[in-house]
Amino acid sequence: MRQIPVDTSAATVMVAQPPQKKIRDRRSGEIATDAETGADLMTVDVMFALNGEVEILTVTVPEPGITGELMMGTPVALTGLIARPWENEFNGQKRHGIAFRAVAVTSLAVGASQPKAA
Secondary structure, eight states: OOOEEOOOTTOEEEEEEEEEEOEEETTTTEEOBOTTTOOBEEEEEEEEEETTEEEEEEEEEEGGGEESOOOTTOBEEEETOEEEEEEEEETTEEEEEEEEEOSEEEEOSTTTTSOOOO
8 A cells, every 4th residue: 555654844733633542343333453563543633734724634543652641732743644545435435535644643742741740
């Protein structure tokens, strides 16, 4: 499958929706897992702003790659972001799109990596 690396160095990226478990099968509730590591997969909706244009992207990331508190509006870094074009046919209807996957989503908020005081 073709994978296209995405350069995020000039973009502003913020959490639009906090991480959620990625569901593999909606009927059974089965959680999607990474084929290589077996880790549960998560999805994070992010606002991706570049050159005056803003998109909301859903990024899939293994659960161990979620770092820091990722609340709505938190600035983040997307490590190893790739885009994968996809196409399928279901009940005679062709669908296509782009899936985004990252190795990690890391909070860039000040103090995000420091423990909270009790």
